[in-house]
Structure formats: C-alpha cells, structure tokens
Amino acid sequence: MKKAMVVGASGGMGYALVMELISRGVEVVAFARGKEKLTRLFGGMERVTINPGDAENQDQLIHASKGSDIIFHAMNLPYEEWKHTLMTITGNIILAAEQNNARLAVVDNIYAYGRSGGEKLTEESEKHPHTRKGKLRLQMDQMIKQSSVPALICHFPDFYGPNATNTYIHFTLEQLLTKKKAGFVGPRNVAREFIYTKDGAKAMVELACHEEAFGHNWNIPGVAPITGNEVDQILKRQLGKDKGLYYISKSMFAVYALFAGKGMREALEMQYINSEPTILSGGKLDGLLGKRQHTSYEQGIAETIAYMRM
Incomplete structure (x- = not known):
C-alpha cells in the first residue's frame, strides 16, 4: 500500500486511520467536508493531502481517490442522515473504488448483529437487526459484498480516543473537565465494550496489508469489557x-431525548447496546494477525484527556 484515501478523515476513527497510515509511510488523501477542521488536524503534515469534499458528490470522490490503492470508508454520519444518505454515500464510495481500481476497507459498528443473547459474537453469528439503523447497516454490508470491489468490513464496538468527539465517553469526559459530576450512558454494573481508536486503526490498517483479509468481515474487540x-x-x-x-x-435517556435534538432521539433505539452489551470475539482476527497489544483503559483515557486539554 503506497497511497490511501480516508473518507471521513476528520472524525474519530478517520483521524486515527490517517495517523496510523502516515506512521507506516503511506501517502494519505484526507477527505471530509470541513476544510477548516482538516487543516487544523493535518495541516503541514508530511504525506497528507487535504481534500475537502462532499461524499454525496460522485465526481469529487472519484477525483480525490485517483491513484489510491485503497479507500478507507470511515465517514460517521449523524443518525438523522442515515435514512436518506447512508446508501447513497456507500454507493458513491464503491463507484470511486471501481473507477480507480482501488480496494475498500469499511469502518462498521455492531448494529447489524442485533441482540447478542449474551453470547460473544463471531463473524459467523447470524445478523438479525431489530432496529432501523441495524437494518440499514446490514443493507450497506450487502451492497458492498454485491459489488465488484475487493473489500473488507470491520465491526467495532463503541469508540473513544483523541478527536473522537461523537462518542459516549467523550460526552462524559467533556463534562468532567469542567464539572464535578458527569453522566455516563448505561448502568453502573453492566460490562460493556469500548475500543481505543488508535488500537482499532492499527488493526484495520494491518488487515488491509493482508491480501487474504479482503472478502471478509472482521470483528475487532477492545481490550476487555468494562x-x-x-x-x-x-x-x-x-x-x-x-x-x-x-x-x-434507558428510561432517563428517553426523557432527555424528548427535550434534546433529533440526533439524541434517533439514538434512543440503540440503547439496548448499553444495557444488554454486545461483546465481540476476536478469534478470527487473532488467527490472521496473531495476538495484539491493546492500550489499557487507564492509558487510553489519559491520552484522550490530554488531547482534549490541548
């Protein structure tokens, strides 16, 4: 891999992917809507070309991805936009990969699995989404697999890390940096899974360097449930x-959602993940890449706080 494009480079996982790729000497096109944020994150960095653009525009995507060996789809759309734009953007990214003879690596969540029933989920676990967003993610998965593009799809639990602002952990930390008390979404005693974005990006880029990883879905768990x-x-x-x-x-979240914006109301149906945790098995991943080193929650949260204070 000599050159890659990251769609959604200004988001939490997109940022981590750009940083991981350039650490390996890969030339990166950082693609996202906001020129100002892209410049703040990557301005002056060697091996990074900033390319502001709209993923709903096919021509912009095709032009930006010229010469790329692989396109990383890390775009994190607001929930309220999923119904109308998720499939359009996915189709555009597939087209850009086809036109430029590029491979595709997709950042996905765990919504398509639906309820886990308390079992660790493997890549062979059947997907039975019971939410609108889970059904959309399954539809996206099927669209990618029906295309002619060599692709790998990575399922991640909830993120946290530097620049990962649209996350529950960020919501909690942001409050604690200015107040004595902060809200934590979910019960106090239910073990849930989070992944540090740097760890997720490292695993995903490593997969993209393996020919045999394409054509597969990959579950990428965090260090441990917490x-x-x-x-x-x-x-x-x-x-x-x-x-x-x-x-x-969940009941408190529902009350807050009544008075909050549409995005929080859209998040309500996903609260089953916080009370009935979905835990991923990393057996298939370890089988290909071997046992990996994970960042502890102690270190990952410390690094995230340090970044937020910059």
Missing part, C-alpha cells in the same frame, strides 16, 4: 477523588 463503576474509578484516579459519575438509564 463496567461504569470501573470507568468511575479510573476517572477518579486521573481527575481527582471529587469527580464522579451518575448513570443514565
């Missing part, structure tokens, strides 16, 4: 014993 109580203890150690969490249940 409870809200355990997150609270980490934050007390890092920010002070006077800091603490209160826990936002």
Whole structure:
C-alpha cells in the first residue's frame, strides 16, 4: 500500500486511520467536508493531502481517490442522515473504488448483529437487526459484498480516543473537565465494550496489508469489557477523588431525548447496546494477525484527556 484515501478523515476513527497510515509511510488523501477542521488536524503534515469534499458528490470522490490503492470508508454520519444518505454515500464510495481500481476497507459498528443473547459474537453469528439503523447497516454490508470491489468490513464496538468527539465517553469526559459530576450512558454494573481508536486503526490498517483479509468481515474487540463503576474509578484516579459519575438509564435517556435534538432521539433505539452489551470475539482476527497489544483503559483515557486539554 503506497497511497490511501480516508473518507471521513476528520472524525474519530478517520483521524486515527490517517495517523496510523502516515506512521507506516503511506501517502494519505484526507477527505471530509470541513476544510477548516482538516487543516487544523493535518495541516503541514508530511504525506497528507487535504481534500475537502462532499461524499454525496460522485465526481469529487472519484477525483480525490485517483491513484489510491485503497479507500478507507470511515465517514460517521449523524443518525438523522442515515435514512436518506447512508446508501447513497456507500454507493458513491464503491463507484470511486471501481473507477480507480482501488480496494475498500469499511469502518462498521455492531448494529447489524442485533441482540447478542449474551453470547460473544463471531463473524459467523447470524445478523438479525431489530432496529432501523441495524437494518440499514446490514443493507450497506450487502451492497458492498454485491459489488465488484475487493473489500473488507470491520465491526467495532463503541469508540473513544483523541478527536473522537461523537462518542459516549467523550460526552462524559467533556463534562468532567469542567464539572464535578458527569453522566455516563448505561448502568453502573453492566460490562460493556469500548475500543481505543488508535488500537482499532492499527488493526484495520494491518488487515488491509493482508491480501487474504479482503472478502471478509472482521470483528475487532477492545481490550476487555468494562463496567461504569470501573470507568468511575479510573476517572477518579486521573481527575481527582471529587469527580464522579451518575448513570443514565434507558428510561432517563428517553426523557432527555424528548427535550434534546433529533440526533439524541434517533439514538434512543440503540440503547439496548448499553444495557444488554454486545461483546465481540476476536478469534478470527487473532488467527490472521496473531495476538495484539491493546492500550489499557487507564492509558487510553489519559491520552484522550490530554488531547482534549490541548
């Protein structure tokens, strides 16, 4: 891989992918809507070409991806835009890959699996999405697989990390940096899974370097499941014993959503993930890449806080 384009480069995982790729000497086209944010994140960096553009515009995507060996689809659309634009953008990215003879690596979530029933999910687990967003993600998966483009699809749990602003952990940290108490979405004693964006990007880029990874879905778990109580203890150690969490249940989330914007109301149907955790098996990934080193929650949260304070 000599050159790659990252669609959604200004988002949390997109940013991590750009940084991982350039650390390996890969030339990167950073593609996203906002020129100002792209410049703030990547301006002056060697091996990064900033290319502001709209993924709903086929011509812009095709032009920007010329010469790329692989396109990383890391675009994180607001929930309220999924119904009308997710399939359009996915189709445009597939077309750009076809026109430029490029491969495709897709950042996906766990929504298409639906409820896990308490079992660790493997890539062979049947997908039975029961939410509108889960059904859309499954439709996206099928569209990619029906195309002629060699593609790999990575399923990730919830993200956290530098520049990952549209995440539950960021919501919590943002409050704690200015207040003594912060909301944590989900119960205090249910173990859930989060992945540090740097770890996720490293695994995804490594997969993209393996010919045999294409044509497959890959589950990429975090270091380990963690409870809200355990997150609270980490934050007390890092920010002070006077800091603490209160826990936002699904019913509380529903009340907040009544008065919040459309994005929060759209997030309501996904709250099953916080109370009935979906845990991924990394067995297939380890079988190809071997055992990987993971960033501990203690270190990952410390690095995220440091980035937020910059």
